[in-house]
Amino acid sequence: MSAAVPSSTLASPERVAALHEVEVEVGVLIRRVRRVIGERARAVHPSLLPASYLILSHVRERGPLRASALSLVFEIDKGAISRQVQHLIDLGLLAREPDPEDGRATLLSVTPAAARRLDEVSRERSALLAERLGDWPADDISMLAGSLRRYNRALEDDGDRDPRC
Amino acid sequence: MSAAVPSSTLASPERVAALHEVEVEVGVLIRRVRRVIGERARAVHPSLLPASYLILSHVRERGPLRASALSLVFEIDKGAISRQVQHLIDLGLLAREPDPEDGRATLLSVTPAAARRLDEVSRERSALLAERLGDWPADDISMLAGSLRRYNRALEDDGDRDPRC
DNA sequence: GCATATCGTTGCTGACGGCAACCAAATCCG
DNA sequence: CGGATTTGGTTGCCGTCAGCAACGATATGC
Numbered sequence: 001m002s003a004a005v006p007s008s009t010l011a012s013p014e015r016v017a018a019l020h021e022v023e024v025e026v027g028v029l030i031r032r033v034r035r036v037i038g039e040r041a042r043a044v045h046p047s048l049l050p051a052s053y054l055i056l057s058h059v060r061e062r063g064p065l066r067a068s069a070l071s072l073v074f075e076i077d078k079g080a081i082s083r084q085v086q087h088l089i090d091l092g093l094l095a096r097e098p099d100p101e102d103g104r105a106t107l108l109s110v111t112p113a114a115a116r117r118l119d120e121v122s123r124e125r126s127a128l129l130a131e132r133l134g135d136w137p138a139d140d141i142s143m144l145a146g147s148l149r150r151y152n153r154a155l156e157d158d159g160d161r162d163p164r165c
Numbered sequence: 166m167s168a169a170v171p172s173s174t175l176a177s178p179e180r181v182a183a184l185h186e187v188e189v190e191v192g193v194l195i196r197r198v199r200r201v202i203g204e205r206a207r208a209v210h211p212s213l214l215p216a217s218y219l220i221l222s223h224v225r226e227r228g229p230l231r232a233s234a235l236s237l238v239f240e241i242d243k244g245a246i247s248r249q250v251q252h253l254i255d256l257g258l259l260a261r262e263p264d265p266e267d268g269r270a271t272l273l274s275v276t277p278a279a280a281r282r283l284d285e286v287s288r289e290r291s292a293l294l295a296e297r298l299g300d301w302p303a304d305d306i307s308m309l310a311g312s313l314r315r316y317n318r319a320l321e322d323d324g325d326r327d328p329r330c
Numbered sequence: 331g332c333a334t335a336t337c338g339t340t341g342c343t344g345a346c347g348g349c350a351a352c353c354a355a356a357t358c359c360g
Numbered sequence: 361c362g363g364a365t366t367t368g369g370t371t372g373c374c375g376t377c378a379g380c381a382a383c384g385a386t387a388t389g390c
Contacts, residue, residue, distance in 0.1 A: 014303035016287075020226065021310035024238075027219050029313060030195050031240055031378085032320045051346065054192065068368055075196050080347050082370055104355045104368045126181050132319040138179035144316065145186035147309040148194060154297040155197045199347095216377065233337060245378050247339055269337040269386045 022151070040125060044117045045091050052084045056093055056110060060118050064107040066099065093117075187316070208286045209279070210256055217249045221258055221275065225283050229272040231264065258282075 034050060041053035048056070055070055062069075067085055071078040085108060088094035093114035099105035110118070133141070199215065206218035213221070220235055227234075232250055236243040250273060253259040258279035264270035275283070298306070 012303060015306060018303050018306035018310060020222075021307060022313065023219075024223070025310050025313035025317060026194065026198055028240060028317050029191065029320075030198065032317055033191055033195065034378090036320050049345070066368075071368095074192075076346095077348055078369070079349080079371075082368095083346090086370085099368095102356075102368080106369080126184060129184060129319060133180075133184075133316075136315070138177060138183050140312070141180060141183035142186060144309075144312040145183060145190055147305070147312065148187065148190035150298075150301070151309065152190060152193050152197055155194075155201050214376070231337075241377095242379050243338070244340075244380080247337095248377090251339085264337095267337075267387075271338080 040121055043121045043124070044114070045093060048091060048093070049084075049087065051080075052088050055081070055084050056088055056114060057118060057122075059094060059108050060110045060115060064097070064109040066105045066107060068105070070108075205286055205290060208289070209282045210258060213256060213258070214249075214252060216245075217253050220246070220249050221253055221279060222283060222287075224259060224273050225275045225280060229262070229274040231270045231272060233270070235273075 037053055038050040041048040041050050044053060044056070055074070058070065058073065059065065067081050068078060070076075070085070071081045074081070085094060085096075089096060093111055094108050095111050096106045096108060099107050202218055203215040206213040206215050209218060209221070220239070223235065223238065224230065232246050233243060235241075235250070236246045239246070250259060250261075254261060258276055259273050260276050261271045261273060264272050
């Protein structure tokens with residue numbers, strides 16, 4: 001599986017140091033994103049929880065879908081999803097309708113009110129972030145996205161990862 | 166606050182799209198990292214918790230330091246740090262010594278055993294990751310770290326962020 | 331020497347996900 | 361057809377984790 005690169009290069013001190021830097025930043029990122037998502041969530045609805053916000057926004061984008069689909073996408077236990085969804089329904093942000101194709105399933109979609117709030121917030125947020133990133137060209141941003149994607153793939157589970165790379 | 170860049174460029178569709186990509190990847194990253202860190206933590210010590218692993222490895226690299234420094238670096242409540250540290254000491258991975266310069270503070274450092282285990286695991290891990298990242302040059306990796314750092318700064322709290330940028 | 335800030339600990343709470351047991355509907359198969 | 365198995369979802373329980381607040385102890389400033 002190893003590439004045609006001498007292992008001495010692979011484990012060079014520079015690489016190790018750089019990888020450690022990435023780890024630290026990822027750690028900070030995780031905690032910071034949690035906070036930011038929390039703010040966004042509250043902007044959509046005062047008692048909207050951070051994790052629920054992500055689910056809500058995904059339902060908004062990927063149309064009506066089942067809870068089990070959410071569980072797959074977010075790699076989160078279906079029990080947890082079930083609770084998040086219930087929470088969102090209680091807040092009037094999600095709506096359930098029976099799946100015509102499967103009596104066990106229900107389809108989830110955002111309510112008009114939720115869609116409106118999401119749009120507003122998303123507009124404000126990207127304006128803010130865009131300004132904050134100031135002179136960062138779009139190319140650099142998508143390079144970051146690309147690097148993250150690659151890094152993510154490298155982190156994939158060792159054993160059972162799809163060869164969809 | 167806005168830079169000398171026309172706002173039309175700031176909110177260009179490319180930027181918005183790129184930023185959204187970054188968000189998606191960050192979401193995946195968060196969940197995936199949680200798993201990976203958990204594995205690594207267990208490799209160092211069976212009952213080492215994921216969050217503690219990051220702290221341990223930072224102490225390993227940045228020599229003896231105070232709990233408050235950890236709180237700053239990781240942007241985590243000092244109470245939480247205190248508990249993580251206690252956990253690590255219980256496991257015999259961290260050691261406390263009074264700070265000669267400040268009677269209130271204590272300096273933390275890794276025990277020889279922890280250093281040994283960390284080295285082993287880190288060697289295995291970076292071998293794996295290095296292989297997985299294949300032909301990614303060290304420069305690109307540190308560029309990723311740099312981009313992340315910058316992105317992190319952009320996410321900083323709106324109101325009270327240091328102008329240390 | 332008293333007020334105040336800093337270092338660290340602890341208790342409480344809430345958010346969150348993994349796990350397992352469970353119900354109901356669907357599907358498989360003899 | 362009818363029982364076994366699978367799949368969608370809910371719920372209870374528990375472990376991990378961080379924020380907040382209150383506290384004791386030490387250091388520092390006026």
